[in-house]
Amino acid sequence: MRNIGCCTWIFDNEPIEETARRVKDIGLNGVELHGNIHSIDPVQAGKIFADQGLQIFSITPGDADISHPDRIIRQDAVDYYKQLIDWVLKINQTPSPPLISCHGLVQRIRPVSNQEEENNLLVESIKQICNMARQVNTEIVFEVLNRYESHQVRTLREGLNLIEHVKSPNLRLLADAYHMNIEEANPAASLREAGEYIGLYHAADSNRGAIGEGHTDFTSQMIALNDIQYQGPIILEIAAPGPDPFNTNKGEGFKEILEQQLKKSVNAIRAFNN
Template sequence: MNVKHNRRSAIKNILAGTAALTTSAMIPSLACASEAGLYQLKGDINHSVCRWCFNNLSLDELCQVAKQIGLKAIDLVGPKDWATLKKHGLDSSMCNGAEINLTDGWNSPQFHDTLVKNYSEMIPLVAKAGYKNLICFSGNRRGMDDETGLKNSTEGLKKVLALAEKHKVVLVMELLNSKINHQDYQCDRTSWGVQLAKRLGSENFKLLYDIYHMQIDEGDVIHTIRDNHQYIAHYHTAGVPGRNEIDETQELYYPAIMKAIKDTGFKGYVAQEFIPLQEDKVASLRKAVQICDV
């Protein structure tokens, strides 16, 4: 595939407002409105997109696309790229860069010294830049039972939580599925993450509820959101199965999920984290945002 050519074409189309959406049998009104150039975001949901899903575009190009669609932020961006976001007037809705990786996390004391150092350096940077959320991970079990993982994570996170509170930064642990994508990951159930949040007892530790991941590992998405929304700071989307577009090709009905999120009074960000299969990836992003704009 000629990435450079596709990138240039995508930007040209999106900035001209001519990136057409395929007709949606599920939500035809959105498709028609977009094709007519009439669709305006309602403003009740703060929309974002994960940087890594659109690596075919430079960050500068993705920012241009985001602004045209109506997004307010880009997810999973570290300090070296914050200046680009600020240039375009976009928020860094979920900062990263302090974590070691997804497998070596707070549940293992052997990594605590490194993590405490990393987060102690990153938390003030996030605050100075005017951002709020900083991602973190439980890490893999490696034979560890749930209670030991909770105990270790609590002890480790308490070492940086006071600093996060001081700088008004929220440490946000992502819920990931351990069935398909991240085998052996410990924070693979909402109940485990909520238990950790209760033990820490701070508004500066919350969860990133990834709808794709939790549909795979536990299902019952809307009921879980309603019962645990006070512990959730952020949401990610993607289609199930496959982690692709969130349209009628997959099993989740995102308008209902988004309405449930809105009804909880949620004021944070919902970030698109699907891997687009369609050739026009920008059109897929636009359509996903519109589907989630309830």
Template structure:
């Protein structure tokens, strides 16, 4: 193993657990021994991102600068007004959104199609102009609708947008969310439903956002599910179960094993941290999450 990798492993070991050390503490102790560059902190196996909404109390420019220092290369769920801020720091918007993107009122309801198609067309065009590859979308709630009708309606609503987005080299990515704890009645709440929709659409630029937290709650069996369905997934989110907090040993998921399974599929997209920090130092919590996933 190279000296650089040994240093990275040492830093990871120092950062994990309840007594997380800050970068300033580590720098003070090991300044002459460790090269604290982003490359030192990342193995390159996992491309790291983070969801902005979990750190809203940190100004975006400051947050972007901190992300760069951690080896994070993307920030999820940014609106168009925020893209220039992170791009100035050398980051990308790894998953685009806007205010109209609605978890409850989605593509499974025909009455939403006209409005969603108009607004998503605009967002897709803006994303393309910024070389942003992924735009998030949602199924919407069931509201008594059966699953097959939901798939049929989503196909009708998404197909023209996917044709347009493909011309602009943009993916539409539907998030898998749990309907048990956080998003009651949401339709795309199992991997099987999302995969059935993807197969029915049969479009290369329609993919799933596999949220590990949400799918652990709904179905478990995370690693096998990823192995069997990875071709339909182009993005991952993390959080601890239960509670949606840090992904360390305070919760039930084995994130290093999950990351190894994701890497083994040949995945080259982003894994975004989406846990709600409980540490007083929220950036220390994020740093710990990145280190846990940086296999």
């Protein structure tokens, strides 16, 4: 049976002890932990989730502008990933550390200088990040976003082009059903084209809700994941209904709504894979 997790950031700034108990009660197998290197003790986090029998599958990064034309801003962003890699290793998860997700500054939807320059800068920064991660046997998954969140790498084909230019054996792609709903003409076909380069898969329906609450064809995507022999987890990154997609706190009772959405999604995924 395929492992299923969820992103911890969807519960806002909830203490991770509460999140671990909540995730366990929902019936998930693990989490994608928010990489808040200043507020979360990685040693403690590793123990909290392990004590609940949960795995930390991957890490959601903080925002960092790794393709900004200003060298100082860009270097600060790369330095964040250096700190994040060190932080992840302290989680001390065996047999392998969590995957580290990587992307540019969310909501920067146009170049500061020009597209070509910033695409080249993105490649150079990803090379540095992958090199740092490779030295400690850690893998990077680059998340393919959408046009409303990024001006770079918005389709899996563009992600494959990034991999071709970076040329690092520890770089793969994070495919997200919500983003693909916006950018991909045929998400299932795109998953097949990316094939072995899919390192992680996020799931939320077309309205960022639970699986089955929108119009995304998850059956075709699950078949595609099976066809490419994707062995990783499905990470749920859903949100309770309401405005402001970048703020998961939708007001009183939103966590209870999220719990029901997560349970509904887990049941749907397990039905697909039976």
